[in-house]
Amino acid sequence: MTVLVGYLPTPEGEAAFAAALDEATRRSESVLLINSPRGGAPVSGDVAAPDDLAELTRRAATAGVPLEIRQAAHTGQFADVLLDIARESRASVIVIGLRRRSPVGKLFLGSTAQQILLDADHPVLAVKPKRH
Template identity: 35%
Template sequence: MTILAGYAHTPEGEAALDHAIALAQKDGLELTVFDLDSTTSDADRKFTPPTESAPARKLVESGIFHRWLARSERSDDAPDELLDSAQEHAASLIVIGIRSRSRVGKFFLGSNAQRIILGSHVPVLAVKAAHHES
């Protein structure tokens, strides 16, 4: 079984990746990371992040089996691609990061997290980034 983490280059994306790594380690599962911010021309969306990047280091240091996927250059619908990847890789759980948005913001821009949650055929764990008060 596989956990699929929807990773964005944001604090929420980092929180999703951290939770997914912890769950994969705890349960001995594979981890597939779907990079929502990167694209590739590869037909099966395989992608190798820069090895010096913090997310790549976290994955290597975790010791878990993982693969990294990116969005297709030909598509602009990240939520649908993430859901397709969940089916292709037989994900048992999707982990995504979320943030608060105003009603007006949701109306005009939609909500990718909502589309993933409502469109998924497997459980979705929505995590928030830690906020530190000054």
Template identity: 45%
Template sequence: MAIVVGYLATAEGRAALEAAVRESHLRSERIVVVVSTRQDEPPAQRAEVEQALAAVDRQLDSDGVEHEIRLLDGGDVADDLIGTAEETGAHLVVIGLRRRSPVGKLILGANAQRVLFDAPCPVLTVKPDPA
């Protein structure tokens, strides 16, 4: 069993990772960090992603969190998260959401909506600290 977390090197991604670490400690479960990339991503951008993931790996090691990092080239974030949750028998999926205007709150991002509706387990959504 695992906790699957969608990660990007953004405030939302960091908030999701922090929440996943807290849940990992509470549940004594490993974390599977999922990063979706496109196959046609420029090499420089790919290198930045790999550097960010190396930092995440070091952070999770120092926090004593059992983890796995998956850099997937599917290009579809929702499919990658849902597929990983199904494959690992995840108990929880954690995703970060952007803050939205009052009108924007009526519309949820397409990827977030698909994960919420189609994940095989509960989904925890988090927002970054506004500070």
């Protein structure tokens, strides 16, 4: 089994990765990190830079947690991609980061996190970054 984490190079993504490492350590499992930019986008802030991935790899190694990173681009909804990977990998838990959104923003823009929470067949651990 593995701990699946949806990762973006943001404070929310960092919080999700840290929680995934903790869960993997507690469960004696590996971490599968998904960093998937939207397909067809010429430039994407969703893609983790090679230096960021090297740092995540170092942190996982220090924690003694095997880490697999997948960065394939996706089309459609990211929540669907993550849930498909959770089923394929038989994830024991899905870890996601949450960000603050206004009620109006939630109404008009939808929520990837909400779709994951509602549609997942696996346990979901949703974390927020620490406030400064």
